[in-house]
Amino acid sequence: MxxxxxxxxxxxxxxxxxxxxxxxxxxxxxxxxxxxxxxxxxxxxxxxPFAEPERLVSLMHRGPGMNIPLMNQGPATYFTYVDHQRVFQDIGAWDTKEVSIVGRGDPERVQGLAVSAATLPLLRVHPALGRLFTAEEDAPGAALRTILTYGYWQRRFGGAPDVVGKPIEIGGRVAEVVGVLPPSFRFLRTDPAVILPLQLDPADAARGMSFGFQALGRLKPGVTLAQANADVARMIPMLPHAFDVLRLEPNVRPLxxxxxxxxxxxxxxxxxxxxxxxxxxxxxxxxxxxxxxxxxxxxxxxxxxxxxxxxxxxxxxxxxxxxxxxxxxxxxxxxxxxxxxxxxxxxxxxxxxxxxxxxxxxxxxxxxxxxxxxxxxxxxxxxxxxxxxxxxxxxxxxxxxxDGPGRQRTRHALVVAEVAMALVLLVVSGLMIRTFVALRHVDPGFVRPAQVQTFRVAVAPGVIDDDAQLASTHQQIAERLAAVPGVTSVGLASHITMDGEDNGNPLYVDGVPVAEGTMPPLRRFKSVAPAFFETMGIRLVAGRPITWSDVHERRLVAIVSETLAREYWKDPARAIGQRVRSSPDNPWREIVGVTGDERDDGLDRPPTAIVYWPLLNDSYPERTMAYAVRSSRVGTAGFVRELQHAVWSVNPNLPVAAAQTLAEIESRSMAQTSFAMVMLAGAATVALLLGVVGIYGVLAYVAAQRTREIGLRMALGAQAGAVRRQFLRHGLVLTGAGIAVGVVASLALTRVLSALLFGVGPMDPLTYGAMSAALAAVALLATWIPARRASRIDPVVALRAEG
Incomplete structure (x- = not known):
């Protein structure tokens, strides 16, 4: 060898x-x-990056009764599983939350990870400094403790080795730092700065249905996923009868x-x-x-x-x-x-x-x-x-x-295969380009997103406790922001369009009966303040917007999106005066307006059915609000800093977080499509180049091998045009065969792309035709060069060389 x-x-x-x-x-x-x-x-x-990761599982549910493919955990399910399970070494709970940290420079809003006392130990996580949470610290009402992630410890505390035992104010409460996690710690798709105890209350298990956090477990050695799902299925009937309406099914899957x-x-x-x-x-x-x-x-x-x-x-x-x-x-x-x-x-x-x-x-x-x-x-x-x-x-x-016939067939087969494979990639990239173009033409529900600056402001209970004062604070912030030079309007809501919020809540509609043992469909809820729709550019289809009087006087009003109005009343105008509520225990609210649709789940998803409640309400209370500021100064130097100072002029302990323009949010909703488009287009370009090189190489070699033959034919009177046509015909036959094979292969293979496409089908004739024509045109150029060279052979020189 x-x-x-x-x-x-x-x-x-x-x-x-x-x-x-x-x-x-x-x-x-x-x-x-x-x-x-x-x-x-x-x-x-x-x-x-955990010990024995193959034994780590996520405990989820399916809810056929509510047509929900994935459901999280709640107190009732979690404590039932912890108390009665047979196949897990341990079960832990976790949830992500944004928290405000003050007292160390400017107030900031960071991502926090709330975990039960069992979560980090079952992941086999060992702190770099200090310790993890104890069961007593995870109990409701216990003094707040926190663990810092390594990156936040370095950034905010300069890596001080004496950080353990230091106090830090989180969400209006003073928390003692008890540990620092190692730099290798990664937790799923989260990027937390601080870890907090989840402090679940077993008494909440009997207080109704909720699914507000997630759970994970470590299987006992030798236990399979099928056995884990069977064990959860055994425990589901132990839940309170109120859960029967959901018809829960287990969905234990790899973490x-x-x-x-x-x-x-x-x-x-x-x-x-x-x-x-x-x-x-x-x-x-x-x-x-x-x-x-x-x-x-x-x-x-x-x-x-x-x-x-x-x-x-x-x-x-x-x-x-x-x-x-x-x-x-x-x-x-x-x-x-x-x-x-x-x-x-x-x-x-x-x-x-x-x-x-x-x-x-x-x-x-x-x-x-x-x-x-x-x-x-x-x-x-x-x-x-x-x-x-x-x-x-x-x-x-x-x-x-x-150049024997068998060798020609081999070379030709390779060229045909190259052209066919290149066409497959061209078609795939063409479909993704069509998808991207289609998404760009979707009406997102708002206008001129590059002129809208968004950010979030959270008011912790320890900062402002009274709900009325909270609403007044938000109104004062909106007025201070409106006074910033260049600002034309300011609105706020619990969530901005396409920000990843996917809450689903049952909506009861007056006059629409709900069958016994069932629940009404889930809808997206948002709390809004005046001028939100105007600032975002969301059109008002019928009725009126919410006013500050509606907020402060706690009027029982609501606004619904056009999709929701058409679903129940066909004509949006007929929704005005109808009544809705979030639960049988809450009062009815009169619909006073209908707005245009928001693509709240992304441009590639249907418009979301949304109910907008006034900022102060009992149906959907919120302490964290997203602000939208429309201005021609968005993107200019110092503008966001001016907005921060406007917020701090009302209360210096309110952090301004997640500052981004509405255009950036819209672009992020298309990021996966644009990433796929660029990658596939690059692969298709390289494939096209290689395929063309293959055609050129074969024809150039044929021309070189047949120099004497061509010289002899031209000496006997053959015209240069006839020689060119012969070579062009040769190249186009190979290209045509490759395109034919590529079309058949594309029809068979592009079906797997259906989930990635929008506004175009996997067998779109325009894409197939355009890509085939483009490939044929480039192949024609690659064929023309050796054909032109062959037609210019000097018969005398060719015959002398062979002699």
Whole structure:
């Protein structure tokens, strides 16, 4: 083997042009595949950074009674499972929350992670400093304790080793720091600054239904997911009878599924796409090796005549392919490293575990494996055509190296395959481009988002306790913000459009009966203050907006979205005067207005049915409000800082958090689509380039091989145009065959893209036609160049050269 590799090295060194082209071609395919595999491995396949992660599970439910695919945990379900389970070593609860921290510089709003006392120990997390929570600290009413994450400890406390025991004011309460987590701590898709005790109250289990937090567990050794689901199914009938309406079903699943979310399909599609690019690169190199081998038949025959076995010659051929691929693999790692940095920069917010994407030992092993495989695949084609040395090559080199029909068929098949695979990628990228364009034309429900600055202001109970005073504070903040130069309007609501909030609450409608044992459909609830719709640019379809008088006088009014109004009353105008409420225990509220629809769940989702309550209400109380400020100064230097000072002029202990423009929020809702579009378009461009190079290479070689024939024909009177047409026809036949095969393959494969598409079907004829025409046009150019060169052959020179 070493002798074969040394010989291959010397042989390739003597052909630097061929070697360089083959190396770059393979490196491009292997590098792209390595980069995307590093993403797939880092996000989907790499084990979670906890001890024995395969035994960690997420405890979820399905709610067929409410048509809810995934439901969290609540006090009743959680305490029932903790007390009666048989298959878990332990069960922990957790929830994310934004918390305000004051007293150390400017007030700030950070993400917090609230956990039960069992959560961190079952993950086998050990603190870098201090300790974890005790069961007593997790009890309701206990003094507040907190654990800092490593990054926040470094940023806010400068990594001070004496931080344990220090007080910190969180959410209006003083908390003692009891520990610091290690820098390696990562928890699912969260990025917390502080860890807090969840402090669940067992008494809440009998106070109705709620599903406000999540749970995870560690299975006992040998327990399967099926057994865990069966155990939860056994405990569900133990819940209070009020839960019967939900018809809960268990959904115990690997904890990694909570990390991956819905990005798995996208990443597998991207890996398949770059895998196609690698196959095209291998086909190109196989064609190069095939052409090169045709000129080496005398060498193969001479080696056979001197005693080399067929296997010895075959190893020499394969060694060249493998050596080329290994060299390309080394170059591919350099390309992949740069691509990974670009991917991490471009990655959408929905892509988890981005910081774990890297070239680690597993990725290196993968690169080596596909490099060797690519080399073998490229060399096998040559071996199949030239594995048996032809003794005739020693008698007549010209005739033995002639372009036989079998060899033509092999080269042509490779070119057809390249064109077909390139078309598949072009169609896939075209569908994603059509999707992106369709999303850009969707009415989001608001206007001129680049002129709207948003941020959140939370008022902790310890800062302002009285609800009426809370509403007055928000009104004062809105008035101070409106006084900032350049501001035209200010509105506030519990949530801004597309900010990730997906609450679902039952809505009772007067005159619409609810069958016994069932609940009404879930709707999105928002608390709003005056001028919110005006600031966002959400049109008023019927009725009137909410006023500050409605808020302060606690009038029983509400506003609904157009989608909700049409669902119940067909005509939005007929919704005015109708009554709704959030539960049978709350009073009816009169609908006084109907607004245009918001795409609250993203541009690719249907308009959300929303109910808007006044800021002060008993149905949907909120202490954290999102402000929207419309101004032509959005994006200019110092504008956000001026808004912060306007808020602090009302109360200096109110942190301003999550400052972002409405345009940024809208763009983030399309981030996954745009990421997929860019990645697939890049893969399709490379595939198109490689496919065109393949067509050009074959026709250029044919022209070179047929120089004498063409010279003779032209000497006998053949016209240059006829020669050009012959070569063009040859190239277009190959292209047409490849397009035909590619269309059939695309029709079969693009169905898997349905979940990623919007506004276009997987068999969209416009996309197929446009991509086929584009490929044909580029292929025509690649065919024209060798055809033009062949038609300019000087008959005298050609015949002399052959003589």
């Amino acid at each position: 070493l002798a074969d590799l040394r010989l291959a090295r010397r042989t390739l060194t003597r052909a630097p042009g061929f070697t360089t082209v083959a190396l770059l071609t393979l490196a491009l395919g292997i590098g792209a595949t390595t980069a995307i595999f590093s993403v797939v491995y880092g996000v989907l396949l790499k084990p979670l 990694a599924d909570d990390v991956i979310g819905n990005v798995g399909q996208l990443l597998w599609v991207l890996l398949a796409a770059v895998g196609v690019v690698l196959l095209i690169a291998c086909a190109n190199v196989a064609n190069l090796l095939l052409i090169r081998a045709e000129g080496r038949q005398q060498e193969f025959a001479l080696r056979a005549a001197l005693g080399a076995s067929r296997g010895r010659v075959a190893r020499a051929v394969l060694a060249e392919g493998v050596l080329l691929a290994l060299g390309a693999g080394a170059l591919a790692l350099v390309l992949a490293h740069g691509a990974i940095l670009l991917l991490r920069w471009m990655a959408p917010a929905q892509l988890p575990r981005v910081d774990e994407i890297a070239i680690d030992p597993t990725v290196l092993l993968f690169t080596g494996a596909i490099s060797v495989s690519a080399g073998l695949l490229s060399g096998v084609v040559t071996l199949l055509r030239f594995g048996a040395p032809n003794a005739a090559a020693l008698r007549d080199g010209r005739r033995a190296t002639s």
